Amino acid sequence: MLNGVTDDLLTLHWRGPKGSKAPKEDAPRDGEDVKPIKAETTKPPTFLPQPAALITAALLCLLLPNGNRWDSPSADSTLPQRILFEEPGHSQEIRPPALRGCCGAPTDFRWVFLDDSKEAVAGRPFRTRLLALDAYGRQARPADCGALRVDLGLTGKARLSLSTSPQAWRLSALELDIENEHAEVIQAEVRIESPNPAADVLLQSSQIHFASGPPHNFVMQMEDPQQASDSGHSISGVGPWPQLLPLRVRVLTQDRFGNRVPFATQRSGGSGLALRSNGDKTRLEMRPANGHITFDERGEGHVTIQGMKPGPVKLWLEEVGGNSTAQQKWDVKRRSTRTIIFTNPSAPPQPSVASEMARSTMGANDEKWRAHADEVKEAVLHAWRGYRSFAWGMDEVQPLSRSGRNSFGGVGITIIDSLTTLWLMGLDEQFEEAARFVSEELDFDRADAQISVFELTIRGLGGLLGAYALSGRKVFLDKAEDLGSRLLPAFNTSSRLPLPKWNIAKGFGDPSAEPTILSEVGSLQLEFRYLAAQTGKKRFKRVADEAFQAIESAGLPGLLPVYLTPPQQHPVKAVASKFAFGALADSYYEYLLKQWLQSPSEVHFKDLWIRVMEELGNLVRPLPTPSPEFWAVSQEVPKYKLIEVSARGEVLHKMDHLSCFTPAMVVLGLKTLPKADLAVKGRNATWWRLAEGLTESCTELWTMTKSGLAPEFSFVHPKEPYSFFSQLPSDGRHSFLRPETAESLFYLYRFTGDEKYRRYGLQLFRAILEHTKVEGGFASVQDVSVVPTTKIDEMHSFVMAETFKYLYLLFSPAAMLDLERFVLNTEGHPLPRATGASNA
Ligand code: DMJ
Numbered sequence: 001m002l003n004g005v006t007d008d009l010l011t012l013h014w015r016g017p018k019g020s021k022a023p024k025e026d027a028p029r030d031g032e033d034v035k036p037i038k039a040e041t042t043k044p045p046t047f048l049p050q051p052a053a054l055i056t057a058a059l060l061c062l063l064l065p066n067g068n069r070w071d072s073p074s075a076d077s078t079l080p081q082r083i084l085f086e087e088p089g090h091s092q093e094i095r096p097p098a099l100r101g102c103c104g105a106p107t108d109f110r111w112v113f114l115d116d117s118k119e120a121v122a123g124r125p126f127r128t129r130l131l132a133l134d135a136y137g138r139q140a141r142p143a144d145c146g147a148l149r150v151d152l153g154l155t156g157k158a159r160l161s162l163s164t165s166p167q168a169w170r171l172s173a174l175e176l177d178i179e180n181e182h183a184e185v186i187q188a189e190v191r192i193e194s195p196n197p198a199a200d201v202l203l204q205s206s207q208i209h210f211a212s213g214p215p216h217n218f219v220m221q222m223e224d225p226q227q228a229s230d231s232g233h234s235i236s237g238v239g240p241w242p243q244l245l246p247l248r249v250r251v252l253t254q255d256r257f258g259n260r261v262p263f264a265t266q267r268s269g270g271s272g273l274a275l276r277s278n279g280d281k282t283r284l285e286m287r288p289a290n291g292h293i294t295f296d297e298r299g300e301g302h303v304t305i306q307g308m309k310p311g312p313v314k315l316w317l318e319e320v321g322g323n324s325t326a327q328q329k330w331d332v333k334r335r336s337t338r339t340i341i342f343t344n345p346s347a348p349p350q351p352s353v354a355s356e357m358a359r360s361t362m363g364a365n366d367e368k369w370r371a372h373a374d375e376v377k378e379a380v381l382h383a384w385r386g387y388r389s390f391a392w393g394m395d396e397v398q399p400l401s402r403s404g405r406n407s408f409g410g411v412g413i414t415i416i417d418s419l420t421t422l423w424l425m426g427l428d429e430q431f432e433e434a435a436r437f438v439s440e441e442l443d444f445d446r447a448d449a450q451i452s453v454f455e456l457t458i459r460g461l462g463g464l465l466g467a468y469a470l471s472g473r474k475v476f477l478d479k480a481e482d483l484g485s486r487l488l489p490a491f492n493t494s495s496r497l498p499l500p501k502w503n504i505a506k507g508f509g510d511p512s513a514e515p516t517i518l519s520e521v522g523s524l525q526l527e528f529r530y531l532a533a534q535t536g537k538k539r540f541k542r543v544a545d546e547a548f549q550a551i552e553s554a555g556l557p558g559l560l561p562v563y564l565t566p567p568q569q570h571p572v573k574a575v576a577s578k579f580a581f582g583a584l585a586d587s588y589y590e591y592l593l594k595q596w597l598q599s600p601s602e603v604h605f606k607d608l609w610i611r612v613m614e615e616l617g618n619l620v621r622p623l624p625t626p627s628p629e630f631w632a633v634s635q636e637v638p639k640y641k642l643i644e645v646s647a648r649g650e651v652l653h654k655m656d657h658l659s660c661f662t663p664a665m666v667v668l669g670l671k672t673l674p675k676a677d678l679a680v681k682g683r684n685a686t687w688w689r690l691a692e693g694l695t696e697s698c699t700e701l702w703t704m705t706k707s708g709l710a711p712e713f714s715f716v717h718p719k720e721p722y723s724f725f726s727q728l729p730s731d732g733r734h735s736f737l738r739p740e741t742a743e744s745l746f747y748l749y750r751f752t753g754d755e756k757y758r759r760y761g762l763q764l765f766r767a768i769l770e771h772t773k774v775e776g777g778f779a780s781v782q783d784v785s786v787v788p789t790t791k792i793d794e795m796h797s798f799v800m801a802e803t804f805k806y807l808y809l810l811f812s813p814a815a816m817l818d819l820e821r822f823v824l825n826t827e828g829h830p831l832p833r834a835t836g837a838s839n840a
Contacts, residue, residue, distance in 0.1 A: 104134025104135050104136060104138065104140060104141075105134060105135075105140060105141070105144055106132035106133065106134060106140035106141070106144055106145055106148065106172070107133070107134055107135045107140070108132075108133040108134070108135065108137065109130055109131065109132055109133070109190075109192055109204070110130070110131040110133065111128060111129070111130050111131075111176075111190050111204045111206070112128065112129050112130075112131060113126075113127070113128050113129075113208075119209075119211055120178070120180075120208050120209060120210045120211065121210065121211050121212070121213050122180055122181055122182055122183045122184075122210045122211065122212055122213050122255055122259055123179070123180075123181055123213045123255065124179065124213065125161040125162075125163070125177035125178070125179045126177065126178045126179065126180075126208065126210070127175060127177050128175070128176045128177070128178060129173050129174065129175055129176070130150065130173065130174040130176060130190060130192075131172060131173050132144075132145045132148070132169070132172040132173070132174075133172070139171060139172040139173075140172050141172070145169040145172055145174070146167065146169055148169075148192050148193065149192070149193040150166045150167075150174060150176075150190065150191070150192050151166070151190070151191040151192075151193075152166065152176055152178075152188065152189070152190055152191075153187075153188070153189040153190075153191070154178065154186055154187070154188050154189075155186045155187040155188075156180065156182065156184050156185075156186040156187075157180055157181060157182045157184065157186075158178055158179070158180040158186040158188070158208070158210070159178070159179060159180070160176065160177070160178060160179075161177035161178060161179045162179075162388060162389050162390065162391075162392040163177060163392055163393060164176055164177045176190070178208065180210045182210065182259065183210050183211055183212040183213075183255070183259040183261075184210055185207055185208070185209045185210070186207065186208050186210065187205065187206075187207055188205070188206055188207070188208050189203060189204065189205040189206075190203070190204045190205075191203055212255040212259040212260070212261035213255035213259070213261070214255065214261070215253035215254065215255065215261050215263050215332075216254065216255050216429075216432075217253070217254040217255075218251065218252075218253055218254075218273075218317050218332060218336035219250075219251070219252040219253075219254060220249050220250070220251055220315065220317070220336065248302050248303075248304050249275060249302065249303045249304070249305055249315070250300065250301075250302055251273065251275070251293050251295075251300070251301045251302070251303070251317065252299060252300055253273075253295075253299050260299050261299055262295060262297065262299035263295055263299060263301075271319050271320060271321045271322020271323070271324055272292060272293065272319070272320050272321060272322070273292075273293045273295075273301070273317050273318070273319060273320070273332070274290060274291040274292045274293060274317070274318050274320050275291035275293060275303045275305070275315060275316075275317060275318075276291060276315070276316050276317070276318045276333075277291075277305075277313050277314060277315050277316075278313065278314040279313040279314075281308070282308055282309070283307070283308050283309055283311065283313055284305055284306065284307060284308060284313050285305065285306045285308060286303055286304065286305050286306075287303065287304040287305075288303070291303055291318075292320070293317075314337060315336075315337070316333045316336045316337040317332055317333065317336035318332065318333060319332045327473065365755055365758075366812070366813040369758055369811040369812070370811070370812075372758075372762060372765070372811040373808055373811035373812045375765070376425075376765060376804050376807045376808040376811060377425045377427065377808060379765075379768070379769065379773075379778070379804055380418075380421060380422070380425060380427065380800055380804045380808075381427065381430070382773070382777065382778075383397075383777045383778055383795065383799065383800050383804070384418065384422075384427070384430050384800070386399055386402075386774075386775065386776040386777030386795070387404075387414050387415075387777060387795070388433070389402075389776075390402040390403055390404060390776050391403065391404025391405075391414070392404075392412075392437075393410075393412050393415075393437070393441060394406050394410060394412065394414075395407045395408045395409070395410060395411065395412065395413045395414060395797070396413065396414050396794060396795060396796065396797055397414065397776055397777050397795050398776070398793045398794060398795075399774050399775070399776030399777035399778065399779045399791075399793065399794075399795050400774060400776065400779055400791055400792075400793040401776075401793050402775065402776045405794070406449075408447075408451050408452070408455060408456065408459070408460070409446075409447030409448070409449040409451040409503075409504065409505070410446060410447055410449070411442065411444060411446075411447050411451075411456075411460065412437060412441070412442060413455075413459050413460065413463075413797050414797040414800065415434045415437050415438070415442075416434075416438070416442075416459065416460055416463035416464060416467075417459045417460075417463045417797035417798065417800065417801035417827065418430075418434060418463075418797070418800040418801060419431065419434050419435070419438075419463050419464070419466065419467035419476070420463065420466040420467055420470060420801070420805070420828070420829045420830060421800050421801060421804060421805040421808075421828075422434060423467065423470045423471060424470070424805065424808070424809070424816060424817060424830075425808060431471075435467075435471075435473065435475070435476075438464070438467075438475060438476065438479055439475045439479075442479060444482060444483060444486055444504050444505060445505050446505060447503075447504050447505045448503060448505040448506060449503060449505075450501040450502065450503055450509065450510060451501060451502065451503070451504065452500065452501055452520070453487055453490045453498045453499065453500060453501065453502050453509075453520070453524070454500070454517075454519070454520035454521075454523070454524065456483065456487060456502075456504070457487065457523075457524045457527050457528070458523065458524075458527065458587075458825055458826050458827040458829075459797060459798075459801065459827050460483050461480050461483055461484060461487075461527040461528070461531065462526075462527050462825040462826075462827045462829040462831075463801065463827070463829055464476045464477070464479050464480035464483065465477070465480050465527060465530055465531060465534075465829065465831060466825070466829030466830050466831060467829075468480065468534070469530075469822070469830060469831055469832050470830060477534055477535065480531055481531065481535050481537070483504065484527075484528065484531045484535075484540050486502075486504035486505075486507065487502060487504065488539065488540070488543055489502070489507060489509075490502040490509050491543035491546065491547060493567040493568050494567075494568055494569070494570040495516075495550050495565070495566075495567050495568065495569055495570045495571070495572045496543075496546040496547055496549070496550040497516050497521045497547055497550045497551070497564065497567040497572065498521060498524070498543075498547055498567060499511065499512055499567050500512050500514065500516070500517070500520060500567070511567075511568055512566055512567060512568070513566050513568075514566060515563035515564065515565065515566060515575045515577070516563065516564040516565065516566060516567055517562065517563065517584050518551070518560055518561070518562050518563065518564060518584060518585045518588045519562075519583075519584055519585050519586050519587045519588045521547050521550070521551060521564070521567075521588075522547075522548065522551055522587065522588030522591055523587035523588055523590065523591045523825075523826050524544050524547060525544040525545070525547075525548055525591055525595050526591060526594055526595060526598055526823070526825050526826075526831055527544075527825060527831070528540045528541060528543060528544035529541050529544055529545075529595070529598060529599070530598070530831045530832070532544075548595075550572045551564065551572070551588070553571060553572050554572050554573055554574045556574055557608055557611050558608075558611045558612055558614070558615040559579050559612060559615045559616070559618070559619070560574060560579070560585070560588070561574045561575060561576065561577040561578065561579055561647065562577050562578055562579070562580055562583075562584035562585045563575035563577040563584070576647040577647055578644050578645060578646050578647060578652065579618070579619060579644065579645045580619065580642075580644040580645075580656070580659070581616070581619055581642045581656075581659040581662055582642065582644070582655070582656025582657075582658040582659035582713070583656050583658050586658050586659065586661060586826075587661075587826040589609070589612050589662075589665065590661060590665050590826055591826070592605050592606075592608045592609035592612060593605070593606070593609040593665060593668060593669050593672075594668075594823050594824075594825070596609065597668075597672060597823045597833050597834075598823055598831065598833060598834060599834055600834055601834075606673065606677070609669065610673075610677060613666070613669070613683070613687065616662075616690075618645060619642055619643055619644065619645060620640050620641070620642060620643070620690065620694075621640070621641050621643050621653075621716065621722040622638050622640065622720060622721070622722060624640060624686055624689065624690045624693075625682075625686055637689045637692045637693040637696070638689075638693050638721065638722075639693055639696045639697045639700065639721065639722075639723070640689075640690055640693035640694045640696075640697060640722075641653075641655050641694075641697055641716045641722050641724075642655050642656075642659040642662060642694065643655060643716060651718070653715055653716040653717065653718045653722075654713055654714070654715050654716065654729075655697070655701075655713060655714055655716055655724075656712070656713045657698070657701055657710050657711065657712055657713060657738050657740055657741070658738065658740060659740070660694070660698035660701070660740035660741045660743070660744055661740040661743055661744065661826075662691075662694055662744070663690075663691040663692070663694045663695040663698065663744040663747070663748060664740075664743045664744040664746070664747035664748070666687050666690060666691040666694075667688075667691045667747050667748060667751045667752075668747060668751075668819075669687070670684065670687055670688060670691070670751070671751050671819075671839065672839060673839060674839055675839050678839075691744075691748065692748070694744070695741075695744050695745065695748050695757070695760075697724075698710075698740065698741040698744055699741060699745070699760045699763075699764075700724065701714060701724070701741065702741060702763065702764050702767060703760075703763055704724060704726070705728070705784040705785050706784070706785050706786065706787050707735075707767060707770075707771045707781065707784045707785070707786070707787050707789050708763060708764075708766065708767030708770070708771065709735040709737070709767050709768070709771055709772070709781055709784040709789075710735060710738070710741060710784065711728045711729075711732050711733045711734070711735060711784050711785075712732040712733070712734055712735065712736070712738075713729065713732040714728060714729070714732065715727075715729060728783075728784070728785050733782075733783045733784055733785055734780065734781060734782055734783065734784070734792065735772075735780060735781045735784050736780045736794075736796050737768060737772060737778060737780060737781075737795075737796070737799045737803050738798070738803065739798055739799075739801075739802030739803040739805075739806055739828065741764060742761060742764055742802070742803055742806035742807050742810065743802065743806045743828070745757045745758075745760055745761045745764075745806070745810055746761075746806045746807075746809050746810040749761075749810055750809075750814060750819065757810065758810055758811060761807055761810040761811065762811075764807065765807050768803070771787065771788070771789045772789065772791065774791060776795075777795040777799075778795055778799055779791035779792060779793065779794065779795060780792035780794050780795070780796070798827060798828070801827050801828050801829070802827060802828035805828050806828065817830060820833070821833055
């Protein structure tokens, strides 16, 4: 067996048209004086042809003297006819297919199993290559290869891997990556058809043996000889306590897909596993006393434990000895940790760990909403699988055509942007997959394109730093530092406002004469400041602060127009443009508050934010500071709308869905600003009403349409009660499944506990499921007022990064994400908050 392939079963034969002529003796063509790599193919081909030989062949092709390098021979030129293939049972002489090649038409194919991987492993793509050779054993002409139809037949659960296209010939080689989640032997068969109607078909068939992957799951099962019940967490014994109740702990190791896998053989250096606990001998005894587990050949081991008194004990497996990294060892512990509660059956029943958790972390209604949180998790899994199957490594999946697109230079932004969601949802397997991509495949040198500095910061840096903050894994910080360093020169402008786009692979950006977008330069600071704090490299903070100071240097505290002068222009000035809280401005305002939460000693951020809040009323209808008489007659909170004001002061009655982050921001301020700040001018009451009223309108943006999805923006009637127009604007009736309303529902629920926000969230989620779900993920929609919806072939990375994350958090207990500890960047990635800014 070689490379996971049983070579003795490999056969190669032409199935030629009946009665086809015997191939003639081969002879080099005019001007060709080359040696074939391998001329004969009457036997099964040799596996693993040396790459060097292929390169030599390619060079020889290029050096051909008679100019037929990539020229086609004339249509009627005689093709070399020399190959004799065998069919099982009888020999048959067959004419090679009438194709042309660099050095000859493809007449001979080798299917080889080339890869760094030493064997086919369940869960990893196994690389194979199909090589097209001409009659002399040299590389054939790629253009002609393109005309070939290649089919791969696979048995078992094997499939062609996500990134594989059976048409994408490169230098006469086609990569066919095969993957399988099961450890099994599969039959794989390649068929090749030429476009020639008298097509010859080459069949090659082989067996591939997928071995189990490395141990990933560590299963501990209690085998109780005295009928103790194991409910998953809690174990009760029989008879009065203290009773030494010996329990056999059965330990199994499995790969990611649940295939049983012996632990010992998978790790180098002969490491072993030991059972550990947080209890001393007065609480728990083990046999053997050191907890070391001896595994049998099936990968099963045992330790006996005895609880010595009632109460919880944490158990986990620890890797001992061997060469595994600290990270791998930590993973073993993390994956295996389990709490067991030893109970005294004669005493009143003790709460299980789950119910303890429920009590400490779940509100009264959390249990009820858990099923909906699980549904959101399922939706993320669906989206992830779509992306993984059709666009892995690319920026975004195109869920209709089931392909991918690179809208951010091909850095795999969906993977980076999804990390924190996967972590929070406990989708460990998918998180590990994403983490592996970051550590093994993510290469910013390949992102040779002009990419938005803002998007790379909030999605790329934010995603990596959030993953680092949650998981503590250094690889995320290292990659963030790499990305941050590549972005630094974009800030090197005369104004200190960064260029809008930068090529992180080559290190240049087109000097932009376009006005600077406020939100793009005003929401980079959380990420760069956190990066500086974690790496100790002050330059990251410096560039972000200088950009922020450049905005301030325009001399307009409070509301700012959406455009500033271009980055190369100094001094910075505001450009006459509209004032808005939606597109082009949004996250600048959000980051004023959040920078203060990140660094509470820098009160000028808070002061600036309060100033904005003081002016925000100008962009709200009805005005949010009604007279006391108004409140005297109405306790009802108006459905506030955010409108825009042009440079000349005209009101534009239009509300962007993007502006729906505002209620979230306002309640976050209400929960964190010092009480003294909120007591001034009735801010507390006004802002609460504003947040609640705006949330109602944002929800209405969704529920008012036929599909239940929100349009990109809507016009607002210019008179009381300032309702939305029922007719949607022709250029605003699409939906990208944006997250802002879900974001606000999450914050409003978190800070008020009012269950209506969860109900609203469920309505949003149902509309997304019903009208956007397709096989490849969740598609954007062309017109939210038409059902069935016409879908757009795109799924933005923020759908997983934010929309589903906020819905999941909305339906989950508060402990899922502690907002006292974390502040979410504008893409929904949690970054640590400094302590100190909270009025709770
Ligand atoms: C996200 O990338 C971020 O939330 C950003 O701040 C605004 N736009 C999108 C989502 O709509």
